[in-house]
Amino acid sequence: MLRVAVVGSGPSGCYTAQSLVQADSGAHVDVLDRLPCPYGLVRYGVAPDHEKIKSLQNNLRTVLEHERVRFLGGVRVGADGVAAARLRELYHAVVYCVGAATDRHLGIPGEDLPGSWSATEFVSWYSAHPDSAADTFVAGARPDSAAGAFVAGARSAVVIGMGNVAVDVARMLARGAAELSPTDMPQAALTALAASRVTDIRMVGRRGPSQARFTTKELRELGSLPDTEVTVDPEELAADPAYADPSALPAAQRRNVEVLRGWASLPPKEASRRIGLRFFLRPVEVLADGGRVGAVRFERTEPDGHGGVTGTGRYEDVEAQLVLRSVGYRGVPLEGLPFDAEHGTVPNLAGRVLRGGAVAPGEYVAGWIKRGPTGVIGTNRPCAKETVTSLLADAPALVGRDLPEDPLAVLRTEGIEPVEWAGWQAIERAEAELGASFGRGVVKLPDWESLLTAAGSAVRQGHP
Template sequence: MLRVAVVGSGPSGVYTAQGLLQQDAEVLVDVLDRLPCPYGLVRYGVAPDHEKIKSLQNTLRTVLQEPRVRFLGGVQVGAGGVPAARLAELYHAVVYCVGAATDRRLGIPGEDLPGSWSATRFVSWYSAHPDAGPGGFVPGARAAVVIGVGNVAVDVTRILARGAAELSPTDMPQAALAALAASRVTDVHMVGRRGPSQARFTTKELRELGELPDAEVLVDPEELALDPQYADPTALPAVQRRNVEVLRAWAARPARGAARRIRLRFFLRPVAVLAREGRAGAVRFERTAPDGRDGVTGTGRFEDIEAQLVLRSVGYRGVPLEGLPFDAGRGTVPHLAGRVVRDGAVVPGQYVAGWIKRGPTGVIGTNRPCAKETVASLLADAPALVRRELPGDPAEVLRSEGIEPVEWGGWLAIERAEAELGASLGRGVVKLPDWESLLTAARSGSRPEG
């Protein structure tokens, strides 16, 4: 009987487990996660006001409740936890689906000033990731600059511009909700170094900015016109064409004097975060211009945008996993159709899927074909892998070595605690925001059968 460990319980990990179940009638799959909670970026990356996307948790839940799947949360793999070599001894195969754990940096002066953060950290804070810490993002800030024009940039812009009444029905942690309710931010500038036809946000996300009840979107038609594709977007791919059409409509609308303003800016490249009284106070941008090769070049003209909160959203990046090869240039684990490759040779029994395999590209659904390819490779190798005798039930072995996994019953106890917390606050489900409260709740649950 084939035993497989899937490291990571986000979409790529759960789709990998699902693929194994569908194609092997006897395989046993343990889905391991460093956190005591499943679902990965669906729980800790999707914005709390995107309830339809967050409902994907129900689909992932169905897989994790399968009799041949076991969730083992609170298990660190690699540095400070279970070494990759030890995990390989406990299972016939290990599939790493750990995503891209850090953000890309701008590499400009002032980037680390107080008040200048990664959007990743801001998202983790309002999503109650237990590593996020207490926050301290918005107190005193009157204006914010979001650097980047992808969907994450749109998310953080929208959250900053939303009213507390709109966020209260979500599962946002109480401390983040209270901080945003007290926020004095009235102007949010979302800035891209290239033009509107090259922005990476989707049209659905973009349109949501124009639907906020107490905010308006302001776009400078002259700035948009710097894009050669703006005048006639018909040759653009469908998403980019629709984006330009939305921006064109907004640019033609007069300002209506809303309480909050979202200013979409293009052809501005950040060159420094400027200090005011020891913290971020403005961002200096250089005006760029199209270079005729889908890129931009600097013009030598500069503009300062005042902001006491600066959030960079310029992409994610994978980090090395102890015991696995790593391509530092790509931020991925080298592989051949999902099989881990070291020094040009396939490493038996080790596989990758998701962002650590292909880089931080695509949408949630992109993980399905990615996982399918890896599963096909693993099952093709299974006849050789399954010949190796294992030392016993991996979960019991881990317990004997001092590691106490949070199983499904522990996760259900966390869910109950979050429902009770929400009820006590007059809200719906409210996430527990820290390690102590999560683990305390998990320990109150019983270990599930099997």
């Protein structure tokens, strides 16, 4: 019987498990996750107001409830956890689906000023990622890391980036309490955003509208926000050579340009909040005001004729008390695995991990740590299938190795007590009860202590 460990329970991990159990291999799969909760970025990265996308959890749940799949949450792999070499002793194969856990930096002066954050940090906060709560209390934490500090005292915000995450954070800043209350957003974040005085939000990109990375559906949502005006600068749009005649653009970019053209033609309207989309501006410095963010200095850029941009030597300062950078994710090394620092991925051949250029038997990758942070959630399905195809081709040579009868029993003897599926179900019940206490629907538990306490109640109450 083929035993496989899948490290990571986000979409790539679940699709990997699904491909394994759907194949005629009889494989048994343990899906390990550092967090006590499954679903990865579907739970902790998709915006709370995107209920349709978040409902993908129901599909992932079906995978994790399969009779030959076992969820083991709260299990660290690598440093301070189960070593990669130890996993190889416990399973015939290990597939790492650990994503891209950090954000890219701008590399400009002032980037680390109080009030300047990565979009990842902001998303983690309003999505109740337990690490976000932990950062508030650890020794040496940033002085502005207390709950609500993102928006406290801010009147204007600059979001640097033109992808879907940038659109998400801009939209969340513009949402009102009535729109956010029905979501599963943690109560502290809801309270802080409801009290927010941010009324001016700028999304800024260094290139033109035809090169923006957001999808048209996400872009259009900005125009449907209540009491919010979306503005664009017609001169900045016209600076894009493809703007006047977008017919040669791919369909997605052409639709984006059409939406922006429509907004540019609208007369001003009375609204409490404004989202301004700015193009051809490259950040060069975050400027301080009283020791905190006060503005962002941008250099005006122009097309270079080769798909990129070049600086013009002209500068503009944009006021902001909150800066959120959204310029992409990046994979991080996992102790015990090789790592390509240039690309932020694990070297691989069709999902097979490469060590020194040679295939490492029984070690595989899928998802962003395999291909880099590209594509949408659905892109992980064919990516996982390719990896599983490689694994199953190798399986005859892998299953000849004797293993412990039950890896979970071994982990427990080594002091590791995973959160099993019943523990996750107990967390779900606790979140429903918490929401009811606030007169809301499900409300996420925001920190490690409350999650683990809820998960432990499954054992105390004798749930199966």
